[in-house]
Amino acid sequence: MLLYGDSLDSLAYLALPVPHDHDALDDRRARTMIVGIRVPDTNHPRQALRSQLRAAHDILTKPLRTHPLVRHIFYIVEVPSDSPTPDRAVNALSAAICAHHAxxxxxxxxxxxxxxxxxxxxxxxxxxxxxxxxxxxxxPFESYYATSWDQIAHRSIAAAAAEALL
Structure with missing residues (x-):
């Protein structure tokens, strides 16, 4: 598992320490990439999110070429807790990951x-x-899926995705 982007508190348990006998070959065997994105508290949160998503896309361009075994990418987007419209963030994220997948x-x-x-x-x-x-x-039966934490806090991502498809 490879971590990129912003350091988020919610990713603390995914960021395990690298063993001292770790080498570049271990990285090449990685099957999952996780990108942490912190959206700043601004007057234009959608523009900030789009900018951050473009930057995350650029971050992954080279690693995708050098890590041929990667099969999962996660975008973990942290919005301010007083964000009035997390659904808009989910919609923007969904559009970005759809384009990235293609x-x-x-x-x-x-x-x-x-x-x-x-x-x-x-x-x-x-x-x-x-x-x-x-x-x-x-x-997963879907190639890409975006959701909010509220939808998956008490159930799996697969269950939330299945419900969204119905």
Whole structure:
């Protein structure tokens, strides 16, 4: 598992220390990339989110070429806790990961599952880690999916995705 982007408190349990005998070959065997994105508290949160998502996309361009075994990408987007419209953040995230998924298929010729989760600073890191591991260990039937923490706090991402498809 490779972590990129902003350091978020909710990703604390995913950021395990690297063992001292770790080498570059271990990184090349990674199957999951996680990008942390902190949206600043501004007057224009959608513009800030779009800018952050473009930057995250750029961050992943080179690692996707050098890590051929990656099959899952997670965008963990942390919005301010007083954000009035987390649904707008989910919509913007969904559009961005849809476009990123299509580009990866075109450029790299492989299918990757991209999951986006909009969180707040109060998201439980233990439960988020469980949801990420559940998603990694199951075969999702959708290529990309974006949701908010409220939708998956008490159930798996797969269950929320299945309900959204109905």
């Amino acid at each position: 580009e990866i298929e075109m450029r790299h010729g492989r299918d990757i599952c991209i999951t986006g989760i909009v969180t707040t600073p109060h998201t439980d890191p233990v439960t988020l880690t469980e949801r990420v591991h559940q998603r990694i260990t199951t075969t």
